[in-house]
Amino acid sequence: METVPTIPAERLHRQLTTVFTTWGMRADHAETAATIMVDTDLTGIDSHGVGMLPHYQRLLREGRLDPRATPAIIRDNGPAVLIDGNKAIGHVPAHLATTTAIEKARQHGIGIAAVTNSNHYGAAGWYARMAAEQGMIAISLTNASHLLVPVHGTQPALGTNPIAFSAPTRDTTRPVLLDMATTTVAYGKVSIARRAGKPLPPGWALNAEGGPETNSAIAAEERRLAPLGGTREQGAHKGYGLALMVEILCATLTGAGSAQLRTGHFFLVLNPTAFRDRQDFQADLDDLIARLRANPPADPTTPVIIPGDPEHDTTIERRQHGIPILPALVEEVRAVCTECGAPFLLG
Amino acid sequence: METVPTIPAERLHRQLTTVFTTWGMRADHAETAATIMVDTDLTGIDSHGVGMLPHYQRLLREGRLDPRATPAIIRDNGPAVLIDGNKAIGHVPAHLATTTAIEKARQHGIGIAAVTNSNHYGAAGWYARMAAEQGMIAISLTNASHLLVPVHGTQPALGTNPIAFSAPTRDTTRPVLLDMATTTVAYGKVSIARRAGKPLPPGWALNAEGGPETNSAIAAEERRLAPLGGTREQGAHKGYGLALMVEILCATLTGAGSAQLRTGHFFLVLNPTAFRDRQDFQADLDDLIARLRANPPADPTTPVIIPGDPEHDTTIERRQHGIPILPALVEEVRAVCTECGAPFLLG
Numbered sequence: 001m002e003t004v005p006t007i008p009a010e011r012l013h014r015q016l017t018t019v020f021t022t023w024g025m026r027a028d029h030a031e032t033a034a035t036i037m038v039d040t041d042l043t044g045i046d047s048h049g050v051g052m053l054p055h056y057q058r059l060l061r062e063g064r065l066d067p068r069a070t071p072a073i074i075r076d077n078g079p080a081v082l083i084d085g086n087k088a089i090g091h092v093p094a095h096l097a098t099t100t101a102i103e104k105a106r107q108h109g110i111g112i113a114a115v116t117n118s119n120h121y122g123a124a125g126w127y128a129r130m131a132a133e134q135g136m137i138a139i140s141l142t143n144a145s146h147l148l149v150p151v152h153g154t155q156p157a158l159g160t161n162p163i164a165f166s167a168p169t170r171d172t173t174r175p176v177l178l179d180m181a182t183t184t185v186a187y188g189k190v191s192i193a194r195r196a197g198k199p200l201p202p203g204w205a206l207n208a209e210g211g212p213e214t215n216s217a218i219a220a221e222e223r224r225l226a227p228l229g230g231t232r233e234q235g236a237h238k239g240y241g242l243a244l245m246v247e248i249l250c251a252t253l254t255g256a257g258s259a260q261l262r263t264g265h266f267f268l269v270l271n272p273t274a275f276r277d278r279q280d281f282q283a284d285l286d287d288l289i290a291r292l293r294a295n296p297p298a299d300p301t302t303p304v305i306i307p308g309d310p311e312h313d314t315t316i317e318r319r320q321h322g323i324p325i326l327p328a329l330v331e332e333v334r335a336v337c338t339e340c341g342a343p344f345l346l347g
Numbered sequence: 348m349e350t351v352p353t354i355p356a357e358r359l360h361r362q363l364t365t366v367f368t369t370w371g372m373r374a375d376h377a378e379t380a381a382t383i384m385v386d387t388d389l390t391g392i393d394s395h396g397v398g399m400l401p402h403y404q405r406l407l408r409e410g411r412l413d414p415r416a417t418p419a420i421i422r423d424n425g426p427a428v429l430i431d432g433n434k435a436i437g438h439v440p441a442h443l444a445t446t447t448a449i450e451k452a453r454q455h456g457i458g459i460a461a462v463t464n465s466n467h468y469g470a471a472g473w474y475a476r477m478a479a480e481q482g483m484i485a486i487s488l489t490n491a492s493h494l495l496v497p498v499h500g501t502q503p504a505l506g507t508n509p510i511a512f513s514a515p516t517r518d519t520t521r522p523v524l525l526d527m528a529t530t531t532v533a534y535g536k537v538s539i540a541r542r543a544g545k546p547l548p549p550g551w552a553l554n555a556e557g558g559p560e561t562n563s564a565i566a567a568e569e570r571r572l573a574p575l576g577g578t579r580e581q582g583a584h585k586g587y588g589l590a591l592m593v594e595i596l597c598a599t600l601t602g603a604g605s606a607q608l609r610t611g612h613f614f615l616v617l618n619p620t621a622f623r624d625r626q627d628f629q630a631d632l633d634d635l636i637a638r639l640r641a642n643p644p645a646d647p648t649t650p651v652i653i654p655g656d657p658e659h660d661t662t663i664e665r666r667q668h669g670i671p672i673l674p675a676l677v678e679e680v681r682a683v684c685t686e687c688g689a690p691f692l693l694g
Contacts, residue, residue, distance in 0.1 A: 079426050080456035080621040109427035110459050114622050137600065153642035153651040165592040167599075176595065178588035184581055203581050210645025228575060228582050234531055234550050235575050241525035241654040244639075245512040248523065252514075252631045253484065255623050258638070268615070274427040275461050276602050284599045291605070292591075295500035298557025304500040307588040 005330075006322030007346055012050055013038045015333065015345040019053065022342035023060060023067035025089070033091040040123045041323045044314035045179070047188030048123040050325065054332045055120065056089060057339060064261060065089055065119050071096050079108035082254065083115045085263075090121030090142070094265050098127040098140070101269040105136055109274025115265040116254040120144070124164035125179030125311070127267060132166035132175035135278060137270040140164040143250040145260055147225045148183050151237045154210045156224055158258075160186055161246035166308075168272075169289065170282045176289070177308030182243040183225040194220040203230025352677075353669030354693055359397055360385045362680065362692040366400065369689035370407060370414035372436070380438040387470045388670045391661035392526070394535030395470040397672065401679045402467065403436060404686060411608060412436055412466050418443050426455035429601065430462045432610075437468030437489070441612050445474040445487070448616040452483055456621025462612040463601040467491070471511035472526030472658070474614060479513035479522035482625060484617040487511040490597040493607055494572045495530050498584045501557045503571055505605075507533055508593035513655075515619075516636065517629045523636070524655030529590040530572040541567040550577025 013034050020030035041049030059065035069086035071093035081100055085093035097113035104111025121127075124140045131138035144159025160181035167176045185204050193200055193216035202212035205219035206226055213219045228239025249266040251257055256264030272281040295304040318324075330346050337344040360381050367377035388396030406412035416433035418440035428447055432440035444460035451458025468474075471487045478485035491506025507528035514523045532551050540547055540563035549559035552566035553573050560566045575586030596613040598604055603611030619628040642651040665671075677693050684691040 075622065077456040077621045080617075082622050108455070109424040110457055112457050112617070137595070150639055150642055150651045152644050152646070152649050153639075154645050155642050157639055157642050163589070165588070167592075167595050176591065178585075178592060180582075180585040180588060184576070201580055228585055229531070229577075230581050233548055234577050234581065235527075237654070238525075238527040238575055241512070241527060242510070244523065244654065245525060247635065248484070248514050248632060252628060252635060253617070253619060253622050255627070255631070257631070258635050270427075270459070270600070272600060274424045275422065275429050275600050280602070281599060284602070284604070285595060288594065288599060288605050292497055292500075292504055295497055295502050295504050297499050298501050299499070302499050304497045307584070307591065 004324035004326055006318075006324050008322045009038050009042055009319065011345060012041065012323060012325075016050065016053070018345060019336060019340060019342045020067070020089075022340050025067045026070075029088070029092045032095045033089050036091045036095070036122050036126050038323075039126060042315045042318045043123070043125075043311035044318070045123045045125075045311070047186060050333065051329055052120060052122065053336055057336045059119060059261075071115075071118075073100065079104045079110050080112045081114070083113055085115050085118030087117060087119065090119040090263060090265070093118050094121040094127055094140075094142075094267075097265060097267050098130055098138070098269070101138075101267045102131050102134055102136055105269040105271040105274075109271050111267075111269045113267045114249070114254045115267075116256040118256065118263045118265060120263060121265055123179060124162040125166065125177055128164040128166035128179070129175060129177050131269050132168045132177070133172055135168050135172065135272070137167045137272060138165070139266075139268040141246045141250050141266040143247050143256070143258065143262075143264055147187055147223055148227055148240070148243050149206050149210065149224045151227060151232055151240045152210070154206070154208060154224075158240075158243045158247050160225060161243040161250070163242065163246060167285060168282060169286050174312055175308060176285070176306060177311060179307075179311075180228075182228050182239050182246060184228050184230050184239070185225070187223070187225065190216060190220050190225070203234065351671035351673055353665075353671050355669045356385050356389055356666065358692060359388065359670060359672075363397065363400070365692060366683060366687060366689045367414070367436075369687045372414045373417075376435070376439045379442045380436050383438045383442070383469050383473050385670075386473060389662045389665045390470070390472075390658035391665070392470045392472075392658070394533060394538075397680065398676055399467060399469065400683055404683045406466060406608075418462075418465075420447065426451045426457050427459045428461070430460055432462050432465030434464060434466065437466040437610060437612070440465050441468040441474055441487075441489075441614075444612060444614050445477055445485070445616070448485075448614045449478050449481055449483055452616040452618040452621075456618050458614075458616045460614045461596070461601045462614075463603040465603065465610045465612060467610060468612055470526060471509040472513065472524050475511040475513035475526070476522060476524050476655075478616050479515045479524070480519055482515050482519070482619070484514045484619060485512070486613075486615040488593045488597050488613040490594050490603070490605065490609075490611060494534055494570055495574055495587070495590050496553050496557065496571045498574065498579055498587045499557070501553075501555060501571075505587075505590045505594050507572060508590040508597070510589065510593060514632060515629060516632050521659055522655060523632070523653060524658060526654075526658075527575075529575050529586050529593060531575050531577050531586070532572070534570070534572065537563060537567050537572070550581065
């Protein structure tokens with residue numbers, strides 16, 4: 001097996017801020033977006049970090065992403081706010097929304113910040129985790145490009161609409177962190193199977209007749225994903241229902257709309273102290289986690305894990321050894337640099 | 348196929364209030380619990396309506412359910428409240444919580460009511476739907492008895508921990524209504540397969556080694572359910588993660604705790620007008636629903652449906668023709684009446 005070359009997080013961060021400021025983004029916005037993207041690569045969610053840069057440049061070229069935009073709070077009703085992303089790269093309004101919802105939760109016990117008129121914001125979990133690191137419980141949701149085929153249907157009609165949830169334990173660097181697409185798998189897993197020339201298990205992708213598509217090359221081209229559950233018998237109506245919930249909160253409630261490339265987000269932050277003593281909450285959560293970890297495993301070498309464990313372990317590994325970036329992606333970043341005139345720093 | 352005898356909703360309601368007042372419940376509490384249970388039977392969720400009565404009497408007998416309890420708000424922090432169920436039947440504090448969260452959402456744009464020290468509250472969707480019928484968006488969550496086996500584990504460690512979501516359309520009698528267990532199937536579906544002598548599909552239940560249990564008689568006895576997704580490859584870590592999220596919000600945040608038969612609930616209510624014009628929201632939601640219904644179906648006789656459609660259709664049917672109650676359940680209700688001394692009204 002070939003080793004993928006690695007790049008230190010700091011260098012990747014510098015490359016991204018350089019590109020973003022060349023696009024015309026404010027230095028603080030460039031810093032925010034670069035930090036979130038590199039953190040995401042550090043956690044191992046390679047599909048949502050620097051790998052998205054070519055897509056963002058495409059949005060810029062098409063006039064869908066405005067690098068000079070400043071997101072703004074346009075409604076402020078006590079604990080509930082609405083933010084207009086003004087077509088910024090999604091990370092910038094999403095960061096403002098999370099910061100605002102945390103502040104609202106400090107004041108009111110709860111904060112909700114909904115975002116309209118935004119773009120792709122990277123990994124949903126980053127924002128939930130940010131709140132948990134400050135002692136809060138958080139949910140982060142976004143709608144996304146149409147890939148999910150509703151149960152009984154044949155055409156993509158909703159996004160992979162992720163749900164992220166995070167809650168603080170006593171070790172604030174290690175919150176519970178769930179970050180999941182509401183499809184059986186995110187599109188990235190279909191791409192990986194295609195590159196490897198491997199078939200897909202039934203339950204991941206669908207053909208034009210609504211049946212399982214197991215050819216990964218065709219599935220990657222036709223982009224029809226099954227809702228979590230895979231088939232009606234295995235609960236796909238639940239994945240579809242969850243995706244619809246996310247769509248209503250992110251696209252309908254915010255006014256962003258559900259057309260392709262219309263993007264909204266929804267952040268809920270809860271201050272545990274509104275309900276009980278923070279230490280008691282964190283201690284009880286640690287007990288719950290310990291009980292789950294103690295569940296007798298089916299295979300002694302594979303214990304029960306807690307959502308967030310893989311990302312935690314990968315971050316430690318990648319901080320030390322760098323982030324593996326495929327040569328093809330390095331070339332895509334070089335092309336982005338050439339197009340916008342930014343210096344290429346990954347050579 | 349044998350026809351199941353039906354009972355009019357009104358008679359079932361009278362039977363339930365009679366039992367509850369005989370137990371010592373206040374007339375208004377009896378009315379609330381009976382209404383929620385009968386509505387649940389009307390929607391076709393037979394596992395969570397009158398079918399739960401023998402279980403509630405068992406809780407009463409064991410001293411876990413206090414029929415004379417009056418739930419009370421014990422913390423009130425602006426939009427966030429904590430309610431102590433004081434061991435009442437779950438419907439009573441859950442109804443208070445939903446009413447309170449709706450009132451908070453009218454004042455603050457958002458309301459959250461968390462409930463500790465409660466019992467089984469019936470169907471999660473009832474409370475979310477109640478809020479949607481008043482123009483609100485709502486989420487209703489509860490933890491439950493341990494049935495779900497965590498991914499890689501072998502023993503039940505979390506409940507089927509349902510997620511219900513409802514949102515108002517222009518037709519207030521017909522909100523979007525998702526009500527789903529975070530296991531592939533609720534336990535009721537395993538029981539139904541056992542009674543019918545049918546095997547279970549893999550992905551529903553697990554054996555003591557963590558593999559699939561397809562024998563419905565064994566599965567009904569051993570009570571090990573797979574998280575939504577069924578297997579790791581099909582996303583069972585997502586169902587497990589969602590169940591853990593529900594557990595943290597209902598059991599850990601409220602202080603109810605995660606031991607068997609410790610029950611808490613969590614209700615979030617959002618007023619759409621905190622974010623945008625209510626009519627615009629409802630019109631956009633109707634458009635989204637229309638677009639989903641227009642998705643070309645795989646089978647022309649089975650169109651794409653919206654969460655809540657089956658419950659809506661069943662309610663119309665059962666209001667007209669009565670609620671089918673199996674003779675065995677009629678006998679269980681008779682036994683409940685005999686034990687507590689209430690008149691039996693289903694004969």
